[in-house]
Amino acid sequence: MDCRETAERLALYVYGDLRADDAVAVAEHLARCASCAAEHERIENARQGLDAFSPIEAPADVAAIARWAHSLEHMPRGASARRSVWIGFAAGIAAFFALFIPGARFERSTEGWSFSLGVGARESAVPPDRAALDEEVKLRVDRALERVEELQRAWLVAQDERFSDVLTTLRIESEHQRFVDSLHTQELVDGLVQAVAIPSPRPYRP
């Protein structure tokens, strides 16, 4: 092996990446060539000098990153948004009965909300519990608005320049679907706002 062939192999030789026969040939050449031996020493020094590139410390935010990723992954998608629309629709029907059917009750208990027509209570028609209903509707509107804001924040994050690749590489259609879902959620909000604006019930005329 001559000087040129040796010089082309020194880095691989220093890192142990040569085949055994090549390594022996390089070693033999280095033993008899002072110039190549000097070059070998410089490469070896560079190899050891690289170890001085000391590592830096990682910030302690792994848990926050995991939570953030988890929350983004579990934001409402198509199915859950559609379910929300149906829940809103059902709430609207219940509100209709509660407001226009005398005796119909919309009550809250430890087991959640319940609805009854109040059979036998016509003579003493109980006015609908408008305050409780308003409270529930307001709660749902607030929740829906929060969800819309959350989706809008996520959308803005995805559009951020620094996260442009998130948008590209993490399924752009997924982000788009979430935005479309947020529009569905906005429809739900609109529906609930209209539900709040239902006029006062007509007096009962048996």
Add this chain to the structure above:
Amino acid sequence: MDNDTRDLVLRARAGDHAALERLLRRIDARVLHLAHRLLCDAEDARDVRQWVLLKVARSVSAFCGDATFETWLHRIVINACRDRRRERSAARRAVEKAELSAPLPATAVGPHSDAERHELCARVIAAVAALPADEREVVVLRHYEGLRFPKIAEILGTAETTLKSRFQRALERLAHSIPAHDAPGIHGGLDDGLSRNG
């Protein structure tokens, strides 16, 4: 990939949040150090690390296992670092180039004190940063990650012979820019070189 990591990947893919967090903790330092050595900038490396962890967290469910998790992770980090480099402004690159082109002091000393170690570290970072990006990638993967050339070729999608040529050129540049020092533990006789091969 060891069995623990494989198990964490499988559980994270199935939606186990605790496993995902443990997986991120396990790769955290490696991602940061790899990014730091590829970018030679601590601030950029921290940004890339955060981005990569987020990407891993969100993409692990889509990781199909046609490559090993390690290869997949290396590719993500390398691509993120390439993107990061592209994002740097031309002005910043010009400043860096001017700083890095300044010749290193010829009188190197051994890293006997913290200050000297810090100085040597800065010199080595400057020398690594001065490498062309493609050569730096090979050096980082071979020297710091300890990967063999077939694996590096798989990660970078480049022929082994090309990578070996780049590696040789990079080491020649580094031999020129990293001064020899007399730190304890420095060795490198012919026998050492021979015993590492074959």
